[in-house]
Amino acid sequence: MTAALTAPGGTWLITPPWEGRLEAALRAQPDVALLDLEDSVQPDGKDPARTAALAHLGTAAVHGATVLGLRVNAPGTVHGLKDLAALAGAGLRETVVLVPKVESARELELVAQVLQETATGVRICALIETPRALLRLTNIFASPVLGGAVFGAADYAAATGCRRTSSSLLWARSSLAAAAAAHGIPSIDSPYFDLGNPQGLRCDAQEARDLGFTGKGAIHPGQLPIIRAAFNPTEEEVAQAQIIVSSAESADGQIVRVGGQMVGPPLVAAARAVLDRAANGTGPSPSGGTQ
Template sequence: MNRPTPQPLRAWLITPALHADRCEKAKSYGADVALADLEDSVASTDKATARAMAARFLYPAVGGGPVLGVRVNAPVTADGIRDLAAITGYPHQPGIVLVPKVESARDIEVVAGALDTDQHAPVIYALIETPRAIGRLSSIVTADRLGGLLFGAADYAALTGCARTWEALLYARSAVANAAGAAGIPAIDSPYFDVSDLEGLRREVECARALGFQGKGAVHPQQIPVLTQAFTPSEDEIATAQAVVAASHQTSAAVTTVGGRMVGPPLVAAAQAVVDQAASSPSPASRS
């Protein structure tokens, strides 16, 4: 399958495309992915203006920066069709396209069919935010051009009537992480919406990482350092992972021991993933 994935993916910042100044600043906050939003944050009467603004946003920042992309409207809507048509004419194509309200593999293939060219194919993420999408995850992840899943807690909670707490959303989050793992693609967690509660954010992101998520959305730039640190392997984690990988290379046996602990193929694979992630991250984080 054609699933190129930019790394790292720790912190995602989505900014309304209408706000040109905020979009430009979004490139400098240290997020790994910055998206211009054409969907929820833009009123119907402003969609055309937002599309024009998004084209300017996709000009790369001088000296590097985040992967730039766009959250389009659902491709089964008129605005979604207009978004895709507009993007084909952009001078710079998005690195990532986030597709909302995905409920079938066909949604992803429609976006790929509209945007893929011989010169460029964006990484397409499905925003999983409805009960129907949770029930159809096994089918959704069969889309050949699907690059990853992003969980949308706010819409899911509104549609099910559940609380927007970790406990109430644990089943949906686990389903998203499991489906992404089964398909070999990244899972990105929903934002934490209390901007003033950085300690609460830190606790939630550690739980998300433990479930298997590789990154998380941010609703404010001040959340980005917390996400970056939490999703970056610590020096101790890297050292342990390197020891496991090295030990596996030094034996022909399927199972060996490292530091008195038995290590088999699943743990070696997990350790290799940590080593690879560390190689793609600017620097290891110090976490207690």
């Protein structure tokens, strides 16, 4: 495994591997249903959780439009090593493998080396959740085996002592999204943990989109519609993008004036990206993306 296979963007639903939980996740049709062997499982449940997760992955790694994934334990831990040994013998196919606590490219390449003889179509992604990782993004994201990055807000906040607020996490989120864009890989924002605050989730998801993230994690199926609405262009955005692209094409690529705004190549490129998102998603959201 010498070159990265890019992981899906969009919605990532994180779930324990226990009976019934994956089925509920698949009914919600996320882009990635991620079975979690790390934070969702207590130490004394790691071995049965691993067995259950691999049984799920062994049936089929793609369910309709949903790709199955697995968050292993950190490779530097006993359970992380057990996870890698089990994955090496599992014959994974078209699966996302999320590696937590990544602080160097070498950790990702170790996982790739373990899987290279038996796995096919595996996308290795890095969970960026420590201050040291944020300071080493250039090294980590230059790895040829990296297929995507996920921000872990809870562990990052615990490590830095900051609060999980928009302002306190702004630098970390912006840095990760920009670095991922520079390396052409998807970036997935951290889940929003307050299940009783849909408006907070809506604002958090819209901010993630504005910062340049290509998707966002979720911890409950009920969060997915709000996340999708935030990441899909609104009807107004699509209409404005169509006007910009049409005007630019009529002007043969020259700078034009659209609705009082001077529009050059960067804005045309942004408008084309909006139209691409609308075409590849579920369609535009109502005004403001707040459905």
